[in-house]
Amino acid sequence: MKITNESGPLSVRVLACCMAALLGLAVGRGASAATTRITEAFVHLGRGVPGVLYLPAAPGEKSQIAIFIMHSGADYLTFPACTQMAERGYRVLCANGSDSKSGFTDDESIDRMLLDAKLGVQFLRKYPGVRKIVLWGHSGGGTLMSAYEDIAQNGVRICQGPGEVLKCPNELAGLPPADGLMLIDSNFGLAATFLFSLDPSVTRADSGMKLDPALNSFSPRNGFNPSGSDYSPEFIRRFLTAQGRRNDRLIAAALQRWALIKAGKGLYSDDEPLVIPGGNFRGYDNRFFAQDVHLWSHTREPRVLLLPGGKRVTEIVHTVRVPANPASHTHSLYRGALQTTVYKFLTTYAIRVKRDYGYGEDSIRGIDWTSNYGSVPGNVEGIKAPLLVMGMTGHWEYMAAETIYDHSRSSDRTLRYVEGALHNYTTCKKCEKHPGEFGDTRRTTFDYIDHWLSKKGRFLPAVERSEK
Numbered sequence: 527m528k529i530t531n532e533s534g535p536l537s538v539r540v541l542a543c544c545m546a547a548l549l550g551l552a553v554g555r556g557a558s559a560a561t562t563r564i565t566e567a568f569v570h571l572g573r574g575v576p577g578v579l580y581l582p583a584a585p586g587e588k589s590q591i592a593i594f595i596m597h598s599g600a601d602y603l604t605f606p607a608c609t610q611m612a613e614r615g616y617r618v619l620c621a622n623g624s625d626s627k628s629g630f631t632d633d634e635s636i637d638r639m640l641l642d643a644k645l646g647v648q649f650l651r652k653y654p655g656v657r658k659i660v661l662w663g664h665s666g667g668g669t670l671m672s673a674y675e676d677i678a679q680n681g682v683r684i685c686q687g688p689g690e691v692l693k694c695p696n697e698l699a700g701l702p703p704a705d706g707l708m709l710i711d712s713n714f715g716l717a718a719t720f721l722f723s724l725d726p727s728v729t730r731a732d733s734g735m736k737l738d739p740a741l742n743s744f745s746p747r748n749g750f751n752p753s754g755s756d757y758s759p760e761f762i763r764r765f766l767t768a769q770g771r772r773n774d775r776l777i778a779a780a781l782q783r784w785a786l787i788k789a790g791k792g793l794y795s796d797d798e799p800l801v802i803p804g805g806n807f808r809g810y811d812n813r814f815f816a817q818d819v820h821l822w823s824h825t826r827e828p829r830v831l832l833l834p835g836g837k838r839v840t841e842i843v844h845t846v847r848v849p850a851n852p853a854s855h856t857h858s859l860y861r862g863a864l865q866t867t868v869y870k871f872l873t874t875y876a877i878r879v880k881r882d883y884g885y886g887e888d889s890i891r892g893i894d895w896t897s898n899y900g901s902v903p904g905n906v907e908g909i910k911a912p913l914l915v916m917g918m919t920g921h922w923e924y925m926a927a928e929t930i931y932d933h934s935r936s937s938d939r940t941l942r943y944v945e946g947a948l949h950n951y952t953t954c955k956k957c958e959k960h961p962g963e964f965g966d967t968r969r970t971t972f973d974y975i976d977h978w979l980s981k982k983g984r985f986l987p988a989v990e991r992s993e994k
Contacts, residue, residue, distance in 0.1 A: 705911060741765055
């Protein structure tokens with residue numbers, strides 16, 4: 527089987543023949559009239575770091591741009607953007623990070639993620655024909671890619687300041703920078719995501735079974751309704767205040783344990799296991815804005831909203847999402863607790879909050895976005911490269927887009943929303959008032975990204991003016 531008609535690196539040409547078939551990768555799948563056939567090849571980036579390189583079968587001008595996609599923990603080898611953007615003419619590298627080496631948990635330290643991402647950027651820098659590299663951060667991938675580019679552009683000093691909960695290691699020095707960053711329904715960062723998911727009703731540090739009923743967001747007495755909750759302003763204030771205070775206690779306790787570990791007085795010489803009941807952000811259980819759609823319901827300012835058929839409007843952008851997450855798993859170790867280590871918690875999940883921490887319909891307040899290098903709004907403050915931020919209005923992660931955009935210091939920054947799209951860019955059918963209301967949201971999303979990437983003078987050479 528012919529994998530590519532380009533003279534790519536030896537690792538691509540040799541491994542492609544045997545691995546592409548094993549991975550079951552289809553060639554030229556589902557391309558529309560505006561797309562092209564593609565080829566796919568397995569790439570070994572490093573120990574435990576696999577990748578798949580997606581290439582347009584007939585490279586054109588846009589193939590000078592390579593898109594690099596990696597998540598902070600999930601399998602992204604066949605993420606939809608891999609094929610969709612290759613079909614639109616770009617080279618796309620989709621990769622997975624290496625497994626945790628601790629043997630205790632399946633979560634990954636942000637430091638390890640960043641070093642894994644470095645391998646992908648190094649690979650693309652050496653790939654024939656690639657002139658520009660643009661990072662793609664989706665969901666937790668926004669944490670990874672924004673932290674990567676911030677450190678790559680500014681050095682480790684950017685994550686070793688006095689305001690960091692825990693300073694990043696010197697091992698992260700020398701990350702090669704990319705040329706652009708796209709945060710396509712990124713979250714706020716793993717640290718803030720943990721904060722928003724933390725159950726403040728937990729009363730014991732070692733158990734998910736003992737809860738304070740006055741702080742239980744799943745209690746009907748507090749406003750919970752599995753079909754859609756409507757919490758009172760008083761309960762929202764009480765819940766978020768308690769959430770911020772529990773977050774403070776967890777950080778203080780972890781810093782104390784870390785000091786003992788460094789002094790040789792810990793349970794182990796290098797790190798310690800840490801289990802946090804009601805802290806599993808992957809389950810989304812305690813994000814009560816998921817049940818009460820009045821929270822995080824619209825942007826603060828008028829923004830550009832992309833509609834079906836290439837149409838767009840500028841307005842206050844409202845979410846169209848429906849209530850979700852009708853059950854708590856705080857009682858469960860596997861589904862409700864964050865199983866991590868002291869070091870991973872401090873570097874990856876710990877972010878400081880202020881006394882006024884809270885949120886409402888259109889904003890979040892009281893978070894020190896620069897206190898953790900896993901914070902997307904904090905990271906983009908140091909990134910000068912072109913930045914595209916997009917939010918999907920059929921899911922709550924869309925709320926992060928405006929905050930990220932407002933914190934950006936790039937002179938070339940763009941913010942767009944896709945009406946009716948879910949977190950994975952597909953159409954939210956449950957959100958539609960009538961079938962087809964939102965059209966094909968994946969096509970709307972990927973077509974706009976294609977438009978942004980291919981604008982002359984951004985990553986491709988500017989159009990030369992003809993002489994009169």
